[in-house]
Amino acid sequence: MIATAFTRQVGVEVPIICGAMYPCSNPELVAAASEAGAMGIIQPMSMVYVHGHDFDEGLALLRRLTSKPLGMNVIVERSQKVYRERMERWVDRALEAGVRFFVTSLGNPRWVVERAGVVGGIVYHDVTERKWALKALENGVHGLIAVNNRAGGHAGPKTPEQLRDELGDLGVPLVCAGGIGDERDFVRALELGYAAVQMGTRFIATEECRVHPDYKQAILAAGEGDIVITEKVTGVPLAIIRTPYIDRVGLKAGWLARRMLKGRRTKHWMRLLYSLQAAWKLKKASLKGSAYEAYYQAGKSVAGVRAVEPVGAIVRRFAEVGEAALTD
Numbered sequence: 468m469i470a471t472a473f474t475r476q477v478g479v480e481v482p483i484i485c486g487a488m489y490p491c492s493n494p495e496l497v498a499a500a501s502e503a504g505a506m507g508i509i510q511p512m513s514m515v516y517v518h519g520h521d522f523d524e525g526l527a528l529l530r531r532l533t534s535k536p537l538g539m540n541v542i543v544e545r546s547q548k549v550y551r552e553r554m555e556r557w558v559d560r561a562l563e564a565g566v567r568f569f570v571t572s573l574g575n576p577r578w579v580v581e582r583a584g585v586v587g588g589i590v591y592h593d594v595t596e597r598k599w600a601l602k603a604l605e606n607g608v609h610g611l612i613a614v615n616n617r618a619g620g621h622a623g624p625k626t627p628e629q630l631r632d633e634l635g636d637l638g639v640p641l642v643c644a645g646g647i648g649d650e651r652d653f654v655r656a657l658e659l660g661y662a663a664v665q666m667g668t669r670f671i672a673t674e675e676c677r678v679h680p681d682y683k684q685a686i687l688a689a690g691e692g693d694i695v696i697t698e699k700v701t702g703v704p705l706a707i708i709r710t711p712y713i714d715r716v717g718l719k720a721g722w723l724a725r726r727m728l729k730g731r732r733t734k735h736w737m738r739l740l741y742s743l744q745a746a747w748k749l750k751k752a753s754l755k756g757s758a759y760e761a762y763y764q765a766g767k768s769v770a771g772v773r774a775v776e777p778v779g780a781i782v783r784r785f786a787e788v789g790e791a792a793l794t795d
């Protein structure tokens with residue numbers, strides 16, 4: 468056990484979050500992280516649309532696999548009514564199943580704070596700079612996930628040190644997201660003053676993660692320099708592994724797409740089109756491997772990932788090394 472403000476607040480043994488990942492979060496991965504003493508985060512779109520579980524059935528499976536604390540990712544940005552209503556329904560079902568931790572991203576987290584608050588739930592918001600952190604705190608969140616410039620997926624512009632300096636005085640627990648590949652990175656983050664880490668990339672290269680073996684091998688083979696930023700998938704910068712496929716297609720969005728993304732009238736449609744395209748391409752790549760378009764999201768933490776391992780072995784090793792280093 469490593470006690471921090473985070474572990475005390477959410478009731479886990481080890482200050483590690485297995486971050487939400489579309490399309491890599493399958494229930495078996497999420498449950499394994501929680502069962503090992505960390506906090507597994509359900510990514511509902513991934514569970515339902517990539518891994519094919521009905522939401523309630525997926526929750527029931529998670530609950531069969533672990534009775535320990537679970538979290539859920541709520542992307543609050545989308546303003547379409549159908550999306551919002553479905554998310555509200557999913558949050559309610561998760562609360563009924565005993566989920567008490569939520570990681571919100573992109574929009575205003577207030578409705579999640581209010582709904583979860585009725586049963587004492589805790590909400591942390593993903594932020595990349597102080598401006599967004601202050602907004603999230605005004606809306607009642609209990610902690611912040613500081614997404615840095617080494618993260619997989621949509622990375623922020625700042626280093627872990629800069630974010631600690633910018634957010635450290637806000638009086639809530641801070642989680643370091645990005646760049647944690649091995650136990651030394653984990654210890655360094657705790658020594659910097661973070662209350663926990665959120666890892667994505669490290670947990671893809673595990674036995675429980677159901678992505679194609681090509682994706683896991685690409686993570687093992689990659690070094691820091693192989694992580695590149697593409698605009699081609701979501702229309703905003705996304706960290707992926709450079710593969711022969713990526714070399715062929717390049718990293719920049721086409722001129723027409725770029726113009727439409729900037730246009731006052733066209734940008735909303737273009738963003739919608741991009742998010743549908745991204746959901747499709749990322750799902751296919753993760754399930755079909757290099758036989759499809761090899762868009763593999765990952766962060767610079769690939770440098771510390773050397774083997775496909777069981778989730779429990781990773782969490783235990785990090786916990787042991789962390790405990791020894793911090794009691795030195």
Ligand SMILES: Cc1cc2nc3c(=O)[nH]c(=O)nc-3n(C[C@H](O)[C@H](O)[C@H](O)COP(=O)(O)O)c2cc1C
Pocket residue numbers: 485486487488489490491510540572593614617618619620621644645646647665666667668669764765766767768
């Ligand atoms: C494949 C992949 C998919 C991701 N999808 C999501 C997501 O759906 N929602 C979210 O809030 N964060 C998402 N993230 C961010 C992770 O939760 C986490 O913050 C990030 O991976 C940390 O950086 P690391 O990959 O260096 O460990 C994703 C990251 C990766 C690598």
